[in-house]
Every structure is written in C-alpha cells, then in structure tokens.
Amino acid sequence: MKPVLPITKLLGAIAVVVLVLAFGRRDPVQWVIAAGVAVALAGWAARDLIAPVRLSADTSGITMLTGFAHRHHVAWPQVERVRVDSRDRRGLRSRLLEIDTGDSLHLFSTNELGAEPEEVADALNALRSNAPL
Known part of the structure; x- marks a missing residue:
C-alpha cells in the first residue's frame, strides 16, 4: 500500500x-x-x-483481511474463480482483483494489493494450479 x-x-x-x-x-x-x-x-x-497487507496466499489457500483487522482464510477448493474486473467509466479505467468463493465476492484495488491486479491474479492462479488437492 x-x-x-x-x-x-x-x-x-x-x-x-x-x-x-x-x-x-x-x-x-x-x-x-x-x-x-x-x-x-x-x-x-x-x-x-x-493492517496494510490485505491479501496473502500459500499452498493451502488465500487469507484475506475483512473488516477492520479480521483475517479470513479460504482454502483453494473453495475458490471458484480469480480474475481481474476492468471497467471504463467516464474516461477512467478501474481494475479490481476479484476472488469468487461461491457465497461471497472479494474485491481488491491496486492500492490494497500494492501491485497491479493482473500480476496478482496471475500469481494466485499459478499458486492455485500447483496447490495440492
């Protein structure tokens, strides 16, 4: 951040x-x-x-900051999709990392991630594909 x-x-x-x-x-x-x-x-x-770190991941899953400082861990099998949502509005482009867990949707901006959402999505998808089932 x-x-x-x-x-x-x-x-x-x-x-x-x-x-x-x-x-x-x-x-x-x-x-x-x-x-x-x-x-x-x-x-x-x-x-x-x-709590500057909003998102971390390892081979077991993703840990996200929810609320003020509560950490929520989601195992890889619960993650349905990781993608970047890109929209153009009034001449401005917004890009958000979108993590879909089926029952909830988690959105992270570039400022919250400290990196470009595309880079984080690629890293998460690579980690997810290498994670044990």
Missing part, C-alpha cells in the same frame, strides 16, 4: 476539523457531522497503517 493514502486520509480528517473551526462555531449540527467524518477518516487511515 502506498503510504501517501493513509497520510492523505489523516490530512482530510484534520482539514474537516479546521473547516468547522473556521466556519461552524455556533452550529452544533456541523460539529457533530464534522466529528463523525473526522473519526471515520482517521479510522480508515488507522486501518491502512495497522
């Missing part, structure tokens, strides 16, 4: 507090909303710093 993302989220939390200090001194609703946004951004940044 790029270290600039958690720092940007923390700066966003600080900016929200500074803006409400500058413009919302008398309105308690603005304070409540600003506090909620600042806490959410700080929590999101903390998750990025505490």
